[in-house]
Amino acid sequence: MLKDIGIKAQKAAQQLKKLDSDLKNKIIDDMSHQLLEDKDLILNANNQDLKNAQDLDLSSALIDRLTLTKERITSMSEGLQKIINLEDPVNAITKSWKTKEGLNINKVRSPFGVIGVIYEARPNVTSDVSALCLKSGNAVVLKGSSYCVDSNSQILNSLQKALNTNGVDENSIQLIKSKDREDAIKFMQLKDYIDLIVPRGGRSLIDTLVENAKVPFILDGDGNVHLYIHDDAKKDYVNNIIINSKVQRPGVCNALETLLINRKVYNTMGRDIISKLIDNNVELFVDIDIKKDFPSLEEVNDVHFATEFHDLKLAIGIVDTLDEAIGHIQKYSSGHTEGIISESAEVTEKFSKSIDSSVIFINTSTRFTDGEMFGFGAEVGISTQKLHVRGPMGLEALTSERYVVTTEGMARE
Structure with a gap:
């Protein structure tokens, strides 16, 4: 045959x-x-x-x-x-x-x-x-x-x-x-x-x-997709990009799977970020410092960070520096799509040069890794x-x- x-x-x-x-x-x-x-x-x-x-x-x-x-x-x-x-x-x-x-x-x-x-x-x-x-x-x-x-x-x-x-x-x-x-x-x-x-x-x-x-x-x-929120991220962008990246279609390969939040950002708007994800029925696996504020949530581990959930589930970590975020992504990335929210050209350039994935997004939802969205009409796959x-x-x-x-x-x- x-x-x-x-x-x-x-x-x-x-x-x-x-x-x-x-x-x-x-x-x-x-x-x-x-x-x-x-x-x-x-x-x-x-x-x-x-x-x-x-x-x-x-x-x-x-x-x-x-x-x-x-x-x-x-x-x-x-x-x-x-x-x-x-x-x-x-x-x-x-x-x-x-x-x-x-x-x-x-x-x-x-x-x-x-x-x-x-x-x-x-x-x-x-x-x-x-x-x-x-x-x-x-x-x-x-x-x-x-x-x-x-x-x-x-x-x-x-x-x-x-x-x-x-x-x-x-x-x-x-x-x-x-x-x-x-x-x-x-x-x-x-x-x-x-x-x-x-x-x-x-x-x-x-x-x-x-x-x-x-x-x-x-x-x-695999699409083990990461998004890093830097300490200078524009607040108006943050929740919209996070929710769209994770919630719009959680079962596709460009959906967000791991969110990394700079500690300064978490201290100012972290509770709002977590609450909005919970309001959208996302099951969260969180950094120990987040668990202190949300004790009912499960603590994140290496298995969560390595998982492409294909579901309304998200691993969340807190980092202190850009280099720490880059190191985390380099360790767990599948080479598919990563994103950063930052107003600094120097920061975004360092991020994009340091992360060797097929697509890097700056101040943009990860859901745009798609041949149709790139102007290709459609796609045969994502290499x-x-x-x-x-x-x-x-x-x-x-x-x-x-x-x-x-x-x-x-x-x-």
């Missing part, structure tokens, strides 16, 4: 890399409208997944990721429209020069070929990733969660209708529907057919990929590694650069 999928994907990729931008945009536009036309079919499929998930003891965060609504499907459709407006990276010349020997060299962006994406819950990923891969000239093979097969299958049907309408191989987008974990591992090893794998999931998925993959992969790692891309991955991240060299009959002496 998997080999057959790989062969079909490679064949489709040969067609995709030759498509012009206008046709790719038309297909994505048709996909966008087809999602809306098939809204009821998609919701019915999603309801079946949600019904099946009742027996799986999934967390509230995973249920939220799995759930589709009319509004979320409309958002999926609108996300595809944003991709249409983005510049096509395929065959873009990123640099040109002529050597002293007379070689005219162009550095050109090209598709990888076949992208594999493994993801948990989030049926919206099916449409986002498919459109990004199409526009970047890549075929894509999707492997979603076993508890999301019905939703993903129906979304795939809608996307393939648009491909067929425009005379493009429907195998440009394929879905592995098997619920067998061993098939997921075999998928990671299809090095003769898959050029790059992008995982979107938790620690278990990442560990499985690292231990088993033979296909090159991007690490879309926490250093090759070949870091942070939210858009169209360019689904291409690599090669060289096209021209001369007039030159031979090397």
Whole structure:
């Protein structure tokens, strides 16, 4: 089964890399409208997944990721429209020069070929990733969660209708529907057919990929996200940024997991910060000095600081200096997203240079680590590694650069 999928994907990729931008945009536009036309079919499929998930003891965060609504499907459709407006990276010349020997060299962006994406819950990923891969000239093979097969299958049907309408191989987008974990591992090893794998999931998925993959992969790692409140933080920013970072969607990878408060800030407004988090139903694990003021709260420990909760839970520490905050983050960071609230350019520069994470936010909610928010239309994942891309991955991240060299009959002496 998997080999057959790989062969079909490679064949489709040969067609995709030759498509012009206008046709790719038309297909994505048709996909966008087809999602809306098939809204009821998609919701019915999603309801079946949600019904099946009742027996799986999934967390509230995973249920939220799995759930589709009319509004979320409309958002999926609108996300595809944003991709249409983005510049096509395929065959873009990123640099040109002529050597002293007379070689005219162009550095050109090209598709990888076949992208594999493994993801948990989030049926919206099916449409986002498919459109990004199409526009970047890549075929894509999707492997979603076993508890999301019905939703993903129906979304795939809608996307393939648009491909067929425009005379493009429907195998440009394929879905592995098997619920067998061993098939997921075999998928990671299809090095003769898959050029790059992008995982979107938790620690278990990442560990499985690292231990088993033979296909090159991007690490879309944990989001153990930190926010540090420096002693000169603007008070008007503090609670709004903290609450938005933690509460808006606690189950996503850019949600705040550890809050570090400078002691001077805690002494002036710490009780207000803690009270507002409690009012928003956040379960808190707190520094011993905070526990003195809020004795009913649980004291924080190293396990809490190392945990990506994916829930309305937050670890809170008090630090005395910027260096102490930096040291804490360097110890516990997963390399995803960190933030600082400070009015000092010197402080924020030191923070951003000292913390080696994919995204650093200054006086901004951590919830903005997102391809759509970065102007990418959508994202295929968020890379926490250093090759070949870091942070939210858009169209360019689904291409690599090669060289096209021209001369007039030159031979090397």
